[in-house]
Amino acid sequence: MSLISKLSEQFGRFPGIGPRQSRRFVQFLLMQNQSYLDDLSDSIAKLKGEVSLCSSCFRFFVTNGSHEHELCNVCSDTNRDHGILMVVEKDIDCENIERSRAYNGLYFILGGTVPILEKRANGIREKELKSTVTERGEKKELKEVIIAFSLNPDGEHTGDHVVKLLSPLKEKYGFTTTLFGRGLSTGSELEYSDSETIKNAFTTRR
Amino acid sequence: MSLISKLSEQFGRFPGIGPRQSRRFVQFLLMQNQSYLDDLSDSIAKLKGEVSLCSSCFRFFVTNGSHEHELCNVCSDTNRDHGILMVVEKDIDCENIERSRAYNGLYFILGGTVPILEKRANGIREKELKSTVTERGEKKELKEVIIAFSLNPDGEHTGDHVVKLLSPLKEKYGFTTTLFGRGLSTGSELEYSDSETIKNAFTTRR
Amino acid sequence: MSLISKLSEQFGRFPGIGPRQSRRFVQFLLMQNQSYLDDLSDSIAKLKGEVSLCSSCFRFFVTNGSHEHELCNVCSDTNRDHGILMVVEKDIDCENIERSRAYNGLYFILGGTVPILEKRANGIREKELKSTVTERGEKKELKEVIIAFSLNPDGEHTGDHVVKLLSPLKEKYGFTTTLFGRGLSTGSELEYSDSETIKNAFTTRR
Amino acid sequence: MSLISKLSEQFGRFPGIGPRQSRRFVQFLLMQNQSYLDDLSDSIAKLKGEVSLCSSCFRFFVTNGSHEHELCNVCSDTNRDHGILMVVEKDIDCENIERSRAYNGLYFILGGTVPILEKRANGIREKELKSTVTERGEKKELKEVIIAFSLNPDGEHTGDHVVKLLSPLKEKYGFTTTLFGRGLSTGSELEYSDSETIKNAFTTRR
Secondary structure, three states: OOHHHHHHHHHOOOOOOOHHHHHHHHHHHHHOOHHHHHHHHHHHHHHHHHEEEOOOOOOEEEOOOOOOOOOOOOOOOOOOEEEEEEEEOOHHHHHHHHHHOOOOEEEEEOOOOOOOOOOOOOOOOHHHHHHHHHHHHHOOOOOEEEEOOOOOHHHHHHHHHHHHHHHHHHHHHOOEEEEOOEOEOOOOOOOOOOHHHHHHHHHOOO | OOHHHHHHHHHHOOOOOOHHHHHHHHHHHHHOOHHHHHHHHHHHHHHHHHEEEOOOOOOEEEOOOOOOOOOOOOOOOOOOEEEEEEEEOOHHHHHHHHHHOOOOEEEEEOOOOOOOOOOOOOOOOHHHHHHHHHHHHHOOOOOEEEEOOOOOHHHHHHHHHHHHHHHHHHHHHOOEEEEOOEOEOOOOOOOOOOHHHHHHHHHOOO | OOHHHHHHHHHHOOOOOOHHHHHHHHHHHHHOOHHHHHHHHHHHHHHHHHEEEOOOOOOEEEOOOOOOOOOOOOOOOOOOEEEEEEEEOOHHHHHHHHHHOOOOEEEEEOOOOOOOOOOOOOOOOHHHHHHHHHHHHHOOOOOEEEEOOOOOHHHHHHHHHHHHHHHHHHHHHOOEEEEOOEOEOOOOOOOOOOHHHHHHHHHOOO | OOHHHHHHHHHHOOOOOOHHHHHHHHHHHHHOOHHHHHHHHHHHHHHHHHEEEOOOOOOEEEOOOOOOOOOOOOOOOOOOEEEEEEEEOOHHHHHHHHHHOOOOEEEEEOOOOOOOOOOOOOOOOHHHHHHHHHHHHHOOOOOEEEEOOOOOHHHHHHHHHHHHHHHHHHHHHOOEEEEOOEOEOOOOOOOOOOHHHHHHHHHOOO
């Protein structure tokens, strides 16, 4: 197989990229000079070497080559509230929440959702979540675990799953579990809102 | 002007209808038989005669010809909680909230919004709102006024306006004013939510 | 049934209008004054009385009350080329072609298409087309019949059907049948064009 | 700058990719194993080494390492008609035309368009086009040059420009220049077609 075809296929696995756009990517690269390609190639090859998975929250973070410290910049920041842990699905959710500047506690990246049609959770960090929560609980510093998933069937199912998973630890260590609030979100129009959103907006009026 | 052009122009004033679709409406009518047209014509001419504006909430309601009673079916329903009043922009918002079966109190149709760039409120029922609230207040039956507008700049501006408007009456009659709750709405994804929605979802977690 | 519901249902039959928009139409009418409703009601009731179907091309046209003349303004216009007849599906196609000012012949409105899955043509003006063509043929004034349907499966199928239908008359009266040309249309991009369009654009290059 | 940010920025230059999607690409790569990244990195670094620019049509083609032959598989195919040359904007247009199997001649990739607001052509292969045409003309094998650009203002402007550019050679070597045909394209509906398309479809009826 030619490199043109192979590269098309490789880009075709990127999230949201179909065969047509992956061919456009290859054409785009063919038009660039070699130094750009070398640079890009280099970034990709070295990406994982300069990045670590935080041993506490499981976010990817930049280590600058040295792998001594295992904690990311958020988990090792003593100005943040170590008494609150927010469980999210993926790194990008966490980035977006940071951007809002609403939250000053710590995170835990679950690494996926529990789809509504599956009984068992696959490939998500259940054991790791329990051990992070246990560790914090033993230090008597954990006050609250916030469950922050998207408001769709898989997200709600995953929320229920995490609540159940943490239920024994919650009693043992005395923290609360909360769910992200529901109601009208930016742009919600009353004329077009679904009944669930209206119920939530009514129940959480303040 | 021919009736074809005139009718095109009349349909062109309908909400969301451009010149192309209004011409399609006319073509559609030309293809129907005369009895359908007579029927439609009749419904339009008699529409307002069989409908009244409720003197308390200002919703349109069907009177079946007799104009004796001035109150709509919601306002005259003794099974509903007359201690709560929900202020909405328009009839269709009210219909949608009824569909959710979340609410059992009364309504008040403001009849519009106060656009964010305007200082003065035009064409909305300010006087009527104050008089309905005063009347309920005098009867000592009003516990809460819920402000329920869309979550966009005009809706938020109108909410602020109504809160200020009711502020003297609130003190006098001892009711509370609440706003529809904010947070994640059905379909909200954390990755794509704006900062305002994330802040709200965090603040109203429960 | 209340007039609100009835009128909602009547508007719901309009082309492209769903239940939500038909309710908005009713709300819109409720907010207008009675003279607007009377005017609209009047236009609808009288529409067909002031409009006739041209006995030659079957377009709707305005008669201004008098039903003496049976021919529309196009068919009775001696400055137009009576030797060319363009067969189209519906009145609006004809209006759009007139707007382009590309054509100076006459029209024939077929009144529908022959869907690709149906063997028989239903509700289209086959007999009327043959009789209009025969009449023109007898006068020895017909040089060309242009088949102008949309370029989609139903349109192509209808084109084939009309060509076959006219085939005996074509031999008898010596006119030609042509199809609207195919190739790139405004906005066609070569990168995204389908193979059929590219083939046509290649074959009809000039 | 971290590699995560750098790579985000590099992907952000890909056609059609905004900052959000480029971050998703980086997250996606972080989740893959190192061998996938090495493979991708390798393909990108070697891409241009295994690909040449055809010296006649200026398409990119796979050389399999040996750079001996300068002609691509189309230009060196003796079964194709060397008497016709189709001038297109870019490689992907050419791929799409090949897919239609409508054309059996040769190509010339102009490498861009002449935007309608610019007097001068920048960065397109004018000199190369003239020299390819001259070479073919001298061999007395050139019968036709087909101008095949998208049907939008820039494409039409570029077509005019190429026609003028080739005009002296056309007289000298006796070939014709043709433009891709215009009319209805797949999906064109007569009700919604613009006047230009209707004019073209009428003029090119057959």
